[in-house]
Amino acid sequence: MISDDRLQQIIQRFGYIEARMSEGSGDIAALGREYAELRPVVEQITAYRALRDEMAEAESMLRDPEMRELAEEELPRLKARLPEAEHALQLALLPRDAADARPAMIEIRPGTGGDEAALFAGDLLRMYQRYAERRGWRFTVIEESQTELGGIKEVVANIQGEGVFARLKYESGVHRVQRVPETESGGRIHTSAATVAVLPEAEDVDIRIDPNDLRIDTMRSSGAGGQHVNTTDSAVRITHIPSGIVVTSSEKSQHQNRAIAMQVLRNRLFDMERQRVSDARAADRKAQVGSGDRSERIRTYNFPQGRMTDHRINLTLYRLDQIMQGDLDETVDALISEHQAALLAEMDG
Numbered sequence: 001m002i003s004d005d006r007l008q009q010i011i012q013r014f015g016y017i018e019a020r021m022s023e024g025s026g027d028i029a030a031l032g033r034e035y036a037e038l039r040p041v042v043e044q045i046t047a048y049r050a051l052r053d054e055m056a057e058a059e060s061m062l063r064d065p066e067m068r069e070l071a072e073e074e075l076p077r078l079k080a081r082l083p084e085a086e087h088a089l090q091l092a093l094l095p096r097d098a099a100d101a102r103p104a105m106i107e108i109r110p111g112t113g114g115d116e117a118a119l120f121a122g123d124l125l126r127m128y129q130r131y132a133e134r135r136g137w138r139f140t141v142i143e144e145s146q147t148e149l150g151g152i153k154e155v156v157a158n159i160q161g162e163g164v165f166a167r168l169k170y171e172s173g174v175h176r177v178q179r180v181p182e183t184e185s186g187g188r189i190h191t192s193a194a195t196v197a198v199l200p201e202a203e204d205v206d207i208r209i210d211p212n213d214l215r216i217d218t219m220r221s222s223g224a225g226g227q228h229v230n231t232t233d234s235a236v237r238i239t240h241i242p243s244g245i246v247v248t249s250s251e252k253s254q255h256q257n258r259a260i261a262m263q264v265l266r267n268r269l270f271d272m273e274r275q276r277v278s279d280a281r282a283a284d285r286k287a288q289v290g291s292g293d294r295s296e297r298i299r300t301y302n303f304p305q306g307r308m309t310d311h312r313i314n315l316t317l318y319r320l321d322q323i324m325q326g327d328l329d330e331t332v333d334a335l336i337s338e339h340q341a342a343l344l345a346e347m348d349g
Contacts (some may be wrong), residue, residue: 009046014038033101044092048085054078091277093338099200099274100166105267106198108155111174113192118151120177121194123324125155128171130326136162140262143249156264158201165200169336170312172198173296179303189304193297201263202270209266215239216258219250236261243269313338 020026028108055078059069106123110117125141141158161169176193184190195293205285215222219235235250236257249257300309301320308323308331309316317323323331 004253007049010038010041011045014042016262020289028129033071037096039090044089046083048089051078051081053087053230055082090322099169101163101202102165103160103214104156104165104168104198105201105264106168107197107303108152108156110152111193111195113177113190115149115151116177116179116181116190117151117192118147119181119195120175120192121152121155122146122150123158123177124175124194124196125152127324127326127328128159128168131328132159132161134329135161135167139220142261142264154286167332167336168198170339171199171298171334173194173298174263176297177303178298178300197271199267199271201276202266207266208270208271208274210241211261213241215241219248238262240269244270245269249328257267 001178017031017038021028021031021035030114055075055109056073058071058078061067062075064071074222106128108121108128110121113120129139138160139157140160141155143154145153145155147153166167174193174195176191178189179189180192181190188342215238216238217239219237234257235248237246237248238258238261245265245268247261247268249260249264259272261274275338300311300313301324302309303320305318306320307316310331317330
């Protein structure tokens with residue numbers, strides 16, 4: 001089991017951060033993040049220690065003839081709670097992905113399947129918007145281009161809130177849909193796909209971009225029709241020459257566009273670096289729920305049967321309507337549990 005020394009170190013660190021924050025000294029943002037990460041761990045340590053203290057007290061009561069009967073009743077109940085408390089503590093102590101607490105950027109693009117794939121990409125966008133709404137997150141579309149039928153050619157959105165990346169990171173990959181398209185008169189089921197990429201938001205300290213590595217072009221923004229068409233050269237395209245990444249943004253203000261495009265570029269470069277590190281680690285690691293490989297088929301949405309299947313954990317749910325309405329928690333919780341189980345097995349091994 002976990003050593004008491006390690007538990008004590010965590011509690012001392014938490015106390016130190018608490019003191020620094022109440023003094024208002026140090027990097028308050030960084031201290032606040034560490035405080036938020038450690039608080040649930042300290043709560044589990046406190047609960048685990050309280051249970052052990054109760055057990056020790058009950059065992060000492062066995063030696064007192066007057067208290068023995070009470071202790072004999074109490075001990076089995078306390079011992080039965082111990083495995084659950086130990087497991088909860090182990091989960092709390094699992095290594096954290098440093099990006100879990102960050103906001104995220106989500107990119108959705110149609111894959112194979114033409115118009116139907118673009119319509120499905122739009123359905124996925126609405127599913128994530130509704131999920132964000134349910135969790136009280138802020139969902140902002142920052143770049144979107146649509147097809148004539150109202151599908152999505154590409155969409156990039158920013159999501160702010162508590163634990164955004166921790167819950168959305170398992171969505172990266174190929175999402176496959178099986179349904180009868182509205183445009184299909186013969187009633188045949190078509191299979192098409194869309195790709196989702198979820199990237200943690202990068203901070204300035206994560207990625208340093210050399211201005212000499214950038215080519216910045218301004219273009220005429222194509223706004224919606226009507227008399228208020230924005231005809232100024234406001235759309236911005238930034239090319240990062242070493243990586244070949246191209247980012248565009250076409251909001252109303254050129255200054256805002258440059259800031260948005262730079263943030264998107266930082267996120268993509270940060271994600272590339274995380275992927276590189278993750279691939280190096282994964283070379284000798286079997287236990288991964290979804291390798292983060294964007295070409296991996298992770299999920300199938302079968303409309304005629306009303307089912308969603310997540311292929312990574314063999315989870316099938318027959319309530320597709322609710323899922324498309326943003327009811328994703330059951331799936332996300334199952335993916336997180338599988339990932340935690342894999343990490344625990346890795347630590348035990």
